[in-house]
Amino acid sequence: MALIPYADEDSQDERVGKLVARLPEPRINLFTMLANAPVLAGPTLRLGEAILTRSDLSYELRELVILHTARLTGTEYEWVQHEQIARLLGIDEAKLRAVELGQLDQGGLSHVELISLELVERLLRDGTPPPQLVTEVAAALGHSQLIELLLVAGYYAMLGGMMRAVQLDIDNVLEKGMLDRERLAGES
Numbered sequence: 480m481a482l483i484p485y486a487d488e489d490s491q492d493e494r495v496g497k498l499v500a501r502l503p504e505p506r507i508n509l510f511t512m513l514a515n516a517p518v519l520a521g522p523t524l525r526l527g528e529a530i531l532t533r534s535d536l537s538y539e540l541r542e543l544v545i546l547h548t549a550r551l552t553g554t555e556y557e558w559v560q561h562e563q564i565a566r567l568l569g570i571d572e573a574k575l576r577a578v579e580l581g582q583l584d585q586g587g588l589s590h591v592e593l594i595s596l597e598l599v600e601r602l603l604r605d606g607t608p609p610p611q612l613v614t615e616v617a618a619a620l621g622h623s624q625l626i627e628l629l630l631v632a633g634y635y636a637m638l639g640g641m642m643r644a645v646q647l648d649i650d651n652v653l654e655k656g657m658l659d660r661e662r663l664a665g666e667s
Contacts, residue, residue, distance in 0.1 A: 482645050486514035494518075508650045509556070509642070526634060536620075536627050539570050540595060543588075544631050546578045547596045551603050554639030560652050591619045599632040 485508060486495045494517040502510050513520040534541055542565040549557035558579075565575055577586020583596055598616045601608035617625045641647075 480646070481508070481512065481648050483512075483515065485511040487511045492517065507560075507652055508648050509638070512641070512645060512647055523638075527638075530627075530631055530634060534627050534631070535624050536631065538568050540592060540628070541631060542568065542570055543574060543578055543592060543596060544599055544628060545635050546575065547599050548603065548632050548635040549639065550578060550581060551600060552636055552639040552643075554635075554642055556642045556647050556649050557635055557639055559649050563652060591616075594619060595628055598628065602629065602632055603636055 487499045487502075487506065488511075495514055498514045498517045498520055499511065502514060510520075510524065513523055516523075530541065536544075542561055545561045546558060546565060548554075549561060562575065562579075566572075571587065574586045574588055574592075577583050577588060578596070583593055588596070594612065594616050598608050598612050601612060613625070616628065620628065
């Protein structure tokens with residue numbers, strides 16, 4: 480059970496009540512927890528939507544980065560949600576297992592996927608990745624996708640910190656009908 484109430488359970492702040500009323504249905508726990516911070520919830524959710532539906536990163540690399548971030552930060556909520564998204568999008572099961580086990584060299588990941596995930600790991604583990612690795616990923620992806628990759632890792636690490644701190648309850652985006660394969664694959 481979460482350490483603080485979800486916003487739809489305890490909206491003493493009038494701003495929170497107004498925000499909760501505008502949240503999309505069905506509501507996942509992440510949305511209703513973020514609504515406790517009404518000034519930041521909207522921009523936070525809009526960035527997440529942009530990452531998931533408008534990013535220049537391939538959906539496969541995006542989901543591998545999110546899952547790798549979830550594993551590295553120990554954020555079960557993110558892992559559960561994005562493993563479902565990755566499967567819905569048809570990402571190879573061997574790649575998912577390699578990321579889950581932290582055995583990236585054994586999952587059939589491409590060179591670009593490997594260096595991208597190494598960059599994410601070095602960023603999250605060390606704070607600053609080696610310049611040579613940054614330039615190698617930039618050469619492989621281009622500047623736009625490099626910056627997006629770093630923002631995706633940072634965004635999900637930030638959310639993961641909040642989720643772990645408040646002990647966000649895991650719910651199921653698939654069961655709640657939140658997943659639209661075409662949108663998540665950037666096809667709509």
